[in-house]
Structures are given as structure tokens and as C-alpha cells.
Amino acid sequence: MSIEIEKMLKRHSVRGFLPTQVDRNLLERTAKTALLAPSWKNSQPVKLFVISGDTKESISQKMIEDADNGVPINPDLKMPDQHDWPDNLHIRMKKHTIERMKYAGIQRHEKEKRLEFQRKMYKFFNAPHLFIFGLDAARPWSILDLGLAIQNIMIAANMSGLGTCPLASSVYYPDRIRETLDLDKNIKLISGIAVGYPDPNDPINQYYAEKLPAEEAIAWYGG
Structure with missing residues (x-):
């Protein structure tokens, strides 16, 4: 197995980042x-917004305020x-x-800690960079194209020593992002990725989600 594939197989979601740009x-x-990334009929519908510095912090703070309120x-x-x-x-x-x-050190009954973890999600786990993905005049089929683009970035980042975490929560308040970036309302924000260098001392980065055995998910026919 090549070194590149070995690296790809070790990719996992990072939820603790170093502040290093x-x-x-x-x-x-x-x-x-x-x-x-390929797209249907080369339509290339994906919009990518790379957000860092004060702009990222502004979006984060607005989301936390909305959540807290x-x-x-x-x-x-x-x-x-x-x-x-x-x-x-569901299981x-x-x-x-x-x-x-x-791995985050949070028990089910610890409500305040769970809320603080939610705030960390709105801080993008302190990653220095946030990639937000959008679709112009979104069509259901284009979601597939967007997923391919996201996977390209996560694999490329991992192979360069970076960590990533796809975050649905990064677009829970899309109007906050649109107003900060001055985006057209027709651009639908679908998902985001936290990007940066993993913090090796954060215990949560030791968590790897369990994957299905190949025999449960892959079927072979015709030889």
C-alpha cells in the first residue's frame, strides 16, 4: 500500500487545533x-470562502451570541x-x-460542559482557518459535487500535515456569514471545514470514529 493511501486511511476529524497560522x-x-473535483456536466457550482483572522473571529462571536441568546x-x-x-x-x-x-471529558449529565463544547464548535475548535462551502442558486444534484470538493480538500490537507473537521454547526446561522462577508442571498451556505495544525496534546484528538468492516459495506459481484 502506498504512503499516500496510508495517510488517507489515517484521516480523522480534528477537534483541537494549534493557533499556528x-x-x-x-x-x-x-x-x-x-x-x-468532478462535477455534473462540469457545472462547477461550488463556491469556497476561506476565512481567517478577525473576520473568522467576528463570525464566531456572532454565532456564539445567537446561540447564547x-x-x-x-x-x-x-x-x-x-x-x-x-x-x-441512528445507533x-x-x-x-x-x-x-x-474523549472531551464530558459526562451526559454535565449540561454546562456540553454547552461549552457547543461554543467550541462555534469557535471552530480554535482552528485558525475556516473553509465555508456554498452553492449559487442551489440545486439538489449539486450537493454531490460539493461533497466531492470537500473530500478533496480534507484529503489534501491531511497529506500536508494539516487537520480538518467538517462542521455542520459552522453554517447554523448562515445570515451571520453572509452579512459579514457581504454575500448575495442567493448563495446558499451548505457546510464548513475547520482547518489548521492539530494540537497533539488535546485528548479529543485521540478519538477516531469507528468505521464499518469492509464486509458490511462493500458487496462484490462477478468475480
Whole structure:
């Protein structure tokens, strides 16, 4: 197995970052991999916004204020009800949450700690950079193209020694992002990724989500 594939197989979500800024050239090379992702009929619908510094902090603070004030989340891509998922999938999701919280040092009954963890999500786990992905005049089919672009970036970042964490929460308050970046309302913000160098001393970075055995997810036919 090649070194590149070995690195790809070791990718996992990083939830504790060092404050070190990523070199601009490396950040640009990583971002440009999104442009190399395939898209339906080469439509290339994905918009990528790379956010750092004071702009990132401003967005983070606005989201925390909204959350603390009880403002309901209003993502452009509506969140599914986890309980509507098939039982076998819901069990995995629940297990993931429980295991992740163990590594974060949070028990189920510790409400304030759980709220603080939510605030960390709105701080993008202190990552120095935030990649936000949008679609211009979003169409359902373009979601597939966006997913391919996101995966390109996460693999490229991992192979360059960077850590990433896809964050649905980064677009829970999309109007806050649009107003800060002065974006057109027709641009729908779908997801985001925290990007930076992993903090090796943060216990939560020792957590690796359990993956299905290949025989449970892959079927072979015809030889």
C-alpha cells in the first residue's frame, strides 16, 4: 500500500487545533484542490470562502451570541431529525456522540460542559482557518459535487500535515456569514471545514470514529 493511501486511511476529524497560522501558499494549494473535483456536466457550482483572522473571529462571536441568546438555528440546508434515520444508522450516530464526549471529558449529565463544547464548535475548535462551502442558486444534484470538493480538500490537507473537521454547526446561522462577508442571498451556505495544525496534546484528538468492516459495506459481484 502506498504512503499516500496510508495517510488517507489515517484521516480523522480534528477537534483541537494549534493557533499556528497555515502558510498562505499551502493554504492556497489546499483550497485549489476543490477546483479539481468532478462535477455534473462540469457545472462547477461550488463556491469556497476561506476565512481567517478577525473576520473568522467576528463570525464566531456572532454565532456564539445567537446561540447564547436562544436564537433558533436556521441552516440553508435543513437539518434532518436524527430520530428519522433507520435504527442501525441512528445507533452508530448515538455511539459516536457518546464516545466523542468521553474523549472531551464530558459526562451526559454535565449540561454546562456540553454547552461549552457547543461554543467550541462555534469557535471552530480554535482552528485558525475556516473553509465555508456554498452553492449559487442551489440545486439538489449539486450537493454531490460539493461533497466531492470537500473530500478533496480534507484529503489534501491531511497529506500536508494539516487537520480538518467538517462542521455542520459552522453554517447554523448562515445570515451571520453572509452579512459579514457581504454575500448575495442567493448563495446558499451548505457546510464548513475547520482547518489548521492539530494540537497533539488535546485528548479529543485521540478519538477516531469507528468505521464499518469492509464486509458490511462493500458487496462484490462477478468475480
